[in-house]
Amino acid sequence: MRHIIIGFFLLAIQFLSFSQDDENPVLWSHEVNKISDTEYELIIKGDIYEGWHVYSQFTDEGGALPSEFTFSKVGEEFELVGGTEESKTVKEYSDIFEVEETFFKEEAIFTQRIKLLNPSTKQVKVNLFYQVCKEVCIPADVDFVFSLDGSEAVVDEIVLDEKSKLLTSNLKLDLKNKALLSQGQENIGSGSNLWVIFALGFLGGLIALLTPCVFPMIPLTVSFFTKHSKKKSKGIANALLYGFFIVLIYFLLSVPFHLFDSVDSQILNTIATNVWLNIIFFAIFMFFAFSFFGYYELTLPSSWANKMDAASSKIGGVLGVFFMAITLAIVSFSCTGPILGGLLGGTTLAEGDVAMNLTAGMTGFGVALAFPFALFALFPAWLNSLPKSGGWMTTVKVVLGFLEIALALKFLSNADLVGHWGILKREVFLGIWILIGLLMTLYLFGVFRFPHDGPKAKLSKGRIIVGAVSAIFSLYLVLGLANVTSLKLLSGFPPPDFYSIFEKESDCPLGIDCFKDFDTGLAYAKENNKPILLDFTGWACVNCRKMEENVWSEPDVYEILNNDYVLISLYVDDRKELPEEEQFNFQYDSGRIKRIGNIAQKWGTFQDVNFNAVSQPFYVLLSPDLEVLNTSIQNTDANSYKVWLEEGLRAFEKKVISSNP
Structure with missing residues (x-):
């Protein structure tokens, strides 16, 4: 069990360490052999770089990932005759996973016979998921299209429909004075x-x-x-x-x-x-x-x-x-x-x-x-x-x-x-942390022991000091849970205040009225002729919580946010799916297509495309007609943030005066 978890952790790191754009150490090709009018033999061949290996479909469970085939429209247009056969493989015992692994070296050949159920079928589509390893492992997949009549195989392409074209256009803002965003940008802490x-x-x-x-x-x-x-x-x-x-x-x-x-x-x-x-x-x-x-x-x-x-x-x-x-x-x-x-x-x-x-x-x-x-x-x-x-x-x-x-x-x-x-919820999280702190305190004071502890001895001064610190920290958490203290020292680690077991008036930071959709917030700003604070944030963003709990909570800053700006908080890590009518294929200027299926994908792309930024927190001040009012700003102190907000207000007031002489 120990090696399985270690191996899984290493594989996860290896997976995260490679992009699909890296050179793949396997060169794939495919061909089809006609056996009769209704039966065909599909052959997939992979030439594997020296030192690399691809895992078999039949490698033991609990080890590396096996190769897997997915055949489109099986049972509709054709049926499989037997299983997918493989060329020569190698077997070796894995010390990491403690299982015998089966894999290909130098060359991998897969053969699958099919029988047509629909005589008019002209092509067969197959997806292969596999893992190729050397010192690291790269999981990948590849699509094959077999032409049964010798004609050119047609691969499906993503085509932007009218809805996607419209929503792609809507996601791109026509910002005025955009160059101001990067001038003297305040980003305390980057270096x-x-x-x-x-x-x-x-x-x-x-x-x-x-x-x-x-x-x-x-x-x-x-x-x-x-x-x-x-x-x-x-x-x-x-x-x-x-x-x-x-x-x-x-x-x-x-x-x-x-x-x-x-x-x-x-x-x-x-x-x-x-x-x-x-x-x-x-x-x-x-x-x-x-x-x-x-x-x-x-x-x-x-x-x-x-x-x-x-x-x-x-x-x-x-x-x-x-x-x-x-x-x-x-x-x-x-x-x-x-x-x-x-x-x-x-x-x-x-x-x-x-x-x-x-x-x-x-x-x-x-x-x-x-x-x-x-x-x-x-x-x-x-x-x-x-x-x-x-x-x-x-x-x-x-x-x-x-x-x-x-x-x-x-x-x-x-x-x-x-x-x-x-x-x-916040109270549950803090309650568990309090329990952890109390258990650590009891251990340090010798109330209970663990299997590898030596003979019981007199408590050392160091152990007593650390135990006292643990007890004080636990008390600090208790006071925070009882709302006696603010727990500012832990800002960002516990869930936000509004994520509570008790019903709150607002699900926005500090109870400030906010919008979580840009178009809705923009419409409100236009109606009330107020400037916008665009807040790119995240549910799991530690520094976002620090800014909200340490900076936004300052009375002078809070008053400006609550009274003078329309707050639009866009969560770039919210995995909630968008309604089907709001899902679309977004096309970058380079022509690359990206599927927008959830809130995170929408607002993350929105931030990247319009503000050339992907980090959070990230704050932008806009007028209702989308003019940038000040430089963008990120994690900073309360005084700098207050000055930044006030400069944005002055810029907005000048704009209002100039447009209404």
Whole structure:
């Protein structure tokens, strides 16, 4: 079970790391053989790049994804004669999935016989879903059209009907003064945010150093370099190189995510707010948490570490040091994996470019992990000052387990908000967090224990201090639940105030009247001759909640929002389907077609096409006749936001005066 979940997590990451635009390592072709007037043989052939392999239809369950065929109009125009036959396959045992996998190397050939039920059938359409793997796995699908009479096969094309043409046109705004949007754009945190995430990654690396998977490795590794080198300078150089390679490895783990740049501009938001992906993250972090509690050990296949260790011993030199660094990354995975998982999940909650955030966080993590190896190599005498390994490291793991559960709940909350399930309302979410805090407090004060805890001993000062902090935090949550305090320190993590088990007058932030449809809000603004605050937001957007709860709640800002602007809040992660009459095919200026089937697709595309932006929160000030009144703005402080709103009002007043001399 352990390897299945690890493997599933790795496959999910691999899936997210590749776009359909990347070069596919399989070249497909197809042909048809006529057997009789009513029977044909359909042949699909794939030439597979060297080192890659495609999985069979019959590979064991619980492993990689099998190839699957979907035949259109089976039972209407033709029937299948037997199953789809395959060419020669290879079988190998997978350490990750613990099953025997069946796959093709170099070439895959599939053959399917069919018998016509309708003599007038001229072509047969087949879809093949498959997975091709090397160091990574790419799931893909391909369509084939077999011509049975030798004529040219016709592939269905998406054609814009009149409704799609009209709605495509309606989604594109005729903005006036559009150039103002990007002039001096206020985006506090775009650069500094990366440093914050780097610092959080660094903190995660420091925490990982205190775990039993990493901490004992510090003196052993440093001693190896300093004692097994003929020259002291050589040992120090190797230790520094070892630290550099650790940083490089964790940096490289983030590189595949930058391939998202070639995909649809809303793909990162789609991934971060996808209901099922958030549920998967919830399950993974819960699994990580119970590994920290000591109920099972989370490890990568031992053969990986053995191969890397053997390579480092055999090769030696710079390359040998590199393989030693990889070995550390593998053997420490049981402790670093859950922390890295939290880092991966946290980047989807942060503002800005997810790939850049992940790179900053992973690099910070690697720097922290490498730091002591380099430091103690330079000053080996300091090794004597290191505390001894002991039960305190187990306590660190358990505390991390509780934090993993708290983070897991955030992903479940994202799915609940986006899916509009109404399960984790704000009060329920806070109640569970209070319970987590109380349990952690009781554990730290020795009220109960976990399977891997050592003999009961006197509580250390550090454990008492952390327990007291946990108790204070739990009390803070209780006061917030009772509305005694505002919980501003947690803005963005609990569900918004209006997502409550108690009936609220408004489902808009802070009870401000808002519109969740642009056309409706625009009509109201025209009728009342008021400027528009266009708010691109999301149910699962942490920084949107921070702005609403920390900035919009300020009395001066709230008064302006409530009295002077028409607020239009467009949720770019709302997966609710549009009514059928509002669904359409949107055509970009490049000619690319995109299906608009739900609210998220509509407003995400609307933001991208009109404002060349895909991040949230994102604010724009417009007049009722669609003139841009000020630069766009994103995550900022209350004073800057107030000044920005006031400048927009002055611009609108000047416009009104000039049009009514």
